[in-house]
């Protein structure tokens with residue numbers, strides 16, 4: 262065994278040496294009309310790209326496990342597991358070979374571009390393609406024309422909607438085993454997005470088929486046989502609507518939505534992070550997190566206020582210090598149905614960009630943990646009167662024991678669901694990279710007795726995002742996205 266292990270090691274050393282000889286390089290990623298550079302190198306026969314950096318652009322999270330030999334990269338609908346120095350990887354429980362081994366270089370995971378990209382393309386919501394001649398990875402989010410699925414229980418049945426970017430010729434038919442199938446011509450289905458809508462309370466199974474000649478099919482296995490159903494193509498936004506009116510939808514009630522005392526979702530608490538002496542993170546041009554998040558919060562509050570179905574409460578509407586306890590108290594006294602905390606992210610790596618939506622639960626990876634630590638450190642500073650807690654101080658604080666287990670489990674499903682709704686709106690509206698939904702243990706959320714999320718609207722530590730955060734247009738887009746998600750949440754969880 263020993264001898265067999267040393268040979269790959271020697272080979273690896275040779276490869277590493279030749280790599281050093283060829284030097285580092287960059288690959289361009291073309292996305293949303295702009296370019297990003299990501300670390301890459303040429304090993305003499307193929308290009309390797311830093312998946313750590315590419316993941317920053319595409320969204321999802323990269324986690325190192327078991328002392329760094331195994332790396333997991335996941336997002337909604339997919340999970341890759343790479344082994345260092347092995348060409349084999351596991352994608353959603355199936356093993357594949359990318360011919361060239363994944364490797365570690367300056368703390369980042371590098372993978373062969375040409376052979377891995379087709380796998381990434383299959384599972385990410387964007388269309389990915391690689392041009393070796395231009396040394397460019399193209400990310401085309403306009404590729405899909407079947408973008409999303411929603412299925413909702415109604416008083417008299419169930420409503421299925423398939424969201425399209427353009428009208429498509431389609432056919433609906435029912436097959437053995439309670440399957441309802443929507444077959445579409447020239448369909449390019451956003452597979453991972455559609456599959457992420459699988460809701461066991463409403464369906465037994467969900468499948469997406471993409472046939473060579475561009476026929477696409479979405480199949481939903483219902484809990485009951487549908488006999489009476491009709492369909493139509495509706496516009497604005499374009500979608501195929503199928504209503505099934507003869508099934509009294511017996512919800513499989515796990516998990517049960519837990520709602521406020523009146524079962525109405527109408528009291529929304531908007532929490533602008535930081536304020537007063539707490540500046541939050543500061544950008545390189547001096548932009549303060551506390552100011553930009555207040556602007557976003559005000560824009561969100563005014564959107565909600567105009568909608569007579571809601572009542573909005575802000576934890577602060579000007580530049581003042583509000584303690585963590587006070588924020589939670591405001592929410593709890595108001596009988597909040599949703600608590601939305603707005604922040605801007607920061608990283609010592611200036612190139613890191615994108616937005617995140619977090620809900621309260623123990624952090625599962627380094628990137629979520631670092632955001633948790635950053636946001637909590639401001640409060641630790643406040644409550645411990647420690648001038649400048651080092652990150653390790655924040656770490657030693659037993660975050661998990663501080664978290665109120667009950668709140669976590671009680672509202673986790675709804676918080677997660679609301680986070681996904683915000684994620685969906687942001688992906689549609691914001692040009693900034695999606696870092697997606699994640700979970701972390703934020704102090705500000707753990708005393709609030711209602712579904713809650715913490716939103717990092719962009720990175721204030723990145724120059725271009727610092728400018729975005731200051732711009733009215735971006736602030737409005739973020740506010741609009743959250744507002745649309747609130748309406749969605751009300752539609753899903755309110756008993757009418």
Ligand SMILES: [Zn+2]
Nearest residue numbers: 534541604605
């Ligand atoms: Zn913050």
